[in-house]
Amino acid sequence: MFKRIGLIIGSLILSILLLGYVFRLPLLQWAIAPELKKVGVILSCLDFSITTKLNIHVQNMCLQYQGQQLTLKNITANTQQIIIEQAQLVTSTSSSSGNNSLAKPLNLALLDKRPLVSIKLLLLVNNQLSKELKLSISEPDLNQFVIQGDIDATVRLQKNLVSGNFKINESHLKLIANNAFSAFQRITFDAQQQFNFDGINLDLKGDISAQYVDSYKQCQVQTHSQGKIAASVNLNSKAVTLDTQALNNNLTLAPHCTALIDSSKLAIEPLPLNWQLTLPANINLENNQLSLPAISITSEGDKHYKLSITDTRLDTTRPIQSIQSQITLQVSKSVNDNLKINTQLSGGNLQGDFALALKKLPRLTNINAKNIHINGEFAISNVIDDTPTAHVNAQLSAAEVDGFNTSIVQYQAGITAKIDDKRNAEIALSHQFKSAQYKKYKLTGIHNTLTANAHLGAGEIFAKLAAKTSIKTINSPELQLKNIKVNSSGEQSRALQATHHAFVDGMELVVNHHFSSQAHPFEVIFPVQSILPLNSYINQFAPLATLTQGEFNGHIHGDINLQKASFKGEVSKLTALYNDYLASDFNSIFSGQYSSGQLNVEPTTFSINELRAGAVINNITGHWRLNDEVQIDDVKGHVFDGNFGIERYIVGQPNQIVDVEFDNIDASKLVTFNEQSGISVSGRLAGTLPVHFDKNQVSVLDGQLFSQGEGRLKITNNAAFEAVLEQQQALKPVLGLLKDLDIQNLKSSVALKNDGWLKLGVNLQGYNKQAKQQVNFNYNHEENVFTLLRALRLSDEITQKVEQQYSQKGNQ
Structure with missing residues (x-):
């Protein structure tokens, strides 16, 4: 019985196990899943x-x-x-995660x-x-x-900790990194790190060796970092702390890199080849907030370069918009050669200051400068936006500046530049220096300001320019200018169009020009103005000359690139003194051209109302022109109640002969005696005087005077003449015929030496009615005509008063 029951139970258990094995998968899915x-x-x-x-x-x-x-x-x-x-x-790996639960400490079963x-x-x-x-x-x-x-x-x-160590090198980086990071192909990297993780905090600590090599135009740049590094990450706060204090970082440039900048042409020292990078002890990242206390890059060598970046903070989700940092660049070789730039970065805003000191300027051009100081400040806003604004203010000074045949002493300059959010830009530049020497010209007291306004939006840039310039003096061996002031305005697009309104020693002129790559036309306008300011220039060449009244105006237009110009001008009512000579009411309208270095004035008329040179000359007219030399033609006028004429005179020509023709001259005015002398001469004279000009000397050779028609000589109660008659009894009958003589013919030879001595050989033919006798009289006379003319001028009370009056006006 029990045996049968045992078999039944055994068969049942075996059947259950067999059914369990057959249906093992559904049972596991039902029970375990x-x-x-x-x-x-x-x-x-x-x-x-x-x-x-x-x-x-x-x-x-x-x-x-x-x-x-x-x-x-x-x-x-x-x-x-x-x-x-x-x-x-x-x-x-996804950027978004629906799991926001906090990490918990490890409790591993x-x-x-x-x-x-x-x-x-x-x-x-x-x-x-x-x-x-x-x-x-x-x-x-x-x-x-x-x-x-x-x-x-x-x-x-462990129950509450996961620990261990790992090794990683560049091959691991290439596996971990995406193929897009081609830079990883140039990295040699090896690191051994120990780590501990408790469920919330991850700690890393170990050795690292990294090398990065890159090339640009055969310039190889190599960076190498070696040492210890430690890091800590908190998963809940997302805080990351990085300790790089024990990390040694070097940057090396290959010698070929110096060939990228031709230091010989720029006359600057090549950059150092070895650099040291120092990272901060703690780099913190928490809640996307990165904090870098200090980073510095320092050169190794005689010339010291140092770039410091301190107090850096940024949000990693929007780094450019949120970054805040203090950046300082220092370059120093000596006390007199140093550069410092301080920059404060806040989001898209930059502001800072800079200072540069140089003992001498590097030879970037043919300019040499000594003891240079540059300092200023700047501010740039909205750098990352489409509408940035900027403002820069700087000052420059130099003890000496030499270049382009110019030497400047105590140079100072200032610049202010700004741009608003609508891209409207304005630049103001100012210069001043104590003196400047350009070849033979020396300038003192120079001040200049230039302002430019432009819109930098889309399309062609259009700028408006304005400038003011003042110069105390411009000196040269030939000329001195004073009190120069120039106000300029212009527009710049594809070409420069400008207008300059200048005042030079009281003289006014306007200059217009249009500058482009194809042409440079210009226009100079002298408005109607007093001629008196020209005295400051004329006196430098002719100290005895003075302008006393008059007006002038002119107009010049041409092209600077072509070296061509045309001009026209007018001088009216000009009165001038030269020593004791007075010319009144000079008028002339003239025009001409300048081409290929040659100045030409077309033949034009001139007139002078009166010229006082002892004798008074009136109504002078003539023509003048300029072609290599100033030539005066067809001069005519009135003198001694008669006429005179000059066919041609070339101003400044050292050797020339000028024939002066006289006609219908009043003998009574030519031969001037004291009214109490009792001697009078009447009649008309004509003649020719060949005036020889030899350098600065003037003489007359083979001149002739002769009578026109009849004249008369009358001597009454002249004590000197009576004394001669008493002394020369033999000549008394002949000389007595001269007391009342009708002149039928008069001829005289004229010779004037360059020292002023005049020699006259006179042949007088006439008829004495009282004696009813013909008279033929020869007479030689010598006198210093310069002294005579001076005596005539001094004896002319009217002329003397006029000269005095105009002299006072001219010197005012």
């Missing part, structure tokens, strides 16, 4: 069997957890070990005894990896794992 689902794990496939050795063999197992897929194949498990032939873990796990091949697949990672995992001791393959690491599991 719901329990796994409670912790978020989805069991999607499972196929296992029991071997003859009572080992569990799993052909396939598929698990999903929070979007991660784990597939296991060919698993053999017993009480000693679990061997997984192949596993694949597919993960996806570690068994004291369990089978050791071994994974012969683990394939890790992620969208951020350039390709899948191949790893093998072994567990030589309980809860201690060794990972080999594309990443080498050791991991130790």
